[in-house]
Amino acid sequence: MQTLRRGLLAGLLAGLVLAMLNVVTDGTPGRLLPEALHWFGITIANPTISRFAGFFLLIVLGGVFGLIFGALQREKSITINRALLWGLAFGFAWWLVFSLLLANIMSHHALFSLDFGRFLSTFPIDLLFGMVLGAIYFQLQQLRAVAALQV
């Protein structure tokens, strides 16, 4: 249960970082956020609501990924290299599922079609999400260990 809770919190925070990165894009703030809705075929006409919905969807999806991350740790404590590697793997999975497959399906493109520009604009950011997820999970684990020692 501890790892699930820790994973959820880490995922929500990593999702928040990802959403904030999407807010500070070039051009209009948050113009990329509705893409998250588009992965699930949701279109909202009002651009402001669409951006807010995209923002919160990214955080929720981060939480879901965090829960899975926590569940896979099976109540064991993990080392920093394991946390970062798992995190990077989760970032890759995020990129594969959302930025590649779902984005292509919803845009009616071939499943694995990808150009260099789109790869560059999505892959590093999605990997970063995963690494931040793993790193926050590790930090939360360490904080709990320190708190347990102090009691």
Add this chain to the structure above:
Amino acid sequence: MSISASARDRKRVATTGAKESGAATTPITLSERSMTGLALIRIFVGYLWFQQLFWKMPPGFRGLYPYIIRESQHTIIPGYGALLQHTFLVGCSSLSTPAGCTAFVPLAACVWTAELLVTISLMFGLFTRLGAILATILSLQLYVGLAYAPGEWIWTYGMLVLLALALVAVPAGRRLGADQWLAPRLQAAGQHHRIARIASWLV
């Protein structure tokens, strides 16, 4: 009596001075919150560099060309414009497109790659100080070339330099970054290998 009192005063002054100098040199330990905050700043500065890759994409790097022209015209260092004319802009016949330029593409590729390395280093916290040093050099070059160009606010590039320097000063990659894993390993290996010791300065 007066001599002893003045000796006592001197001693007190000396003790106070020692205390003050001791307080001034006491190492400062950053809290977890501060380190995490710095890590987030590092990620966002990395993202700043990341976004600048997209308006000068390979293979042509066309977006960079007007800026090189502006740098050659408005630089604050004498001779820097001539340097650009004889490197980036050699053979160029147009002010708007890099047509005829012989060295523009390879040199622009170097700039783009350097910015990509800064991006990877700062966003992922991988050899963060090395990435920050590279960012400082790139920012200084922008400051020298563009800070006084018409329509530019001089502090735009000044702030870019200062942001990069701040990330050279603090080990911002040791939270939410690969340096958290790398730093202790390099420090341990640095006791036996000189290269690892040098590499440990860059995390």
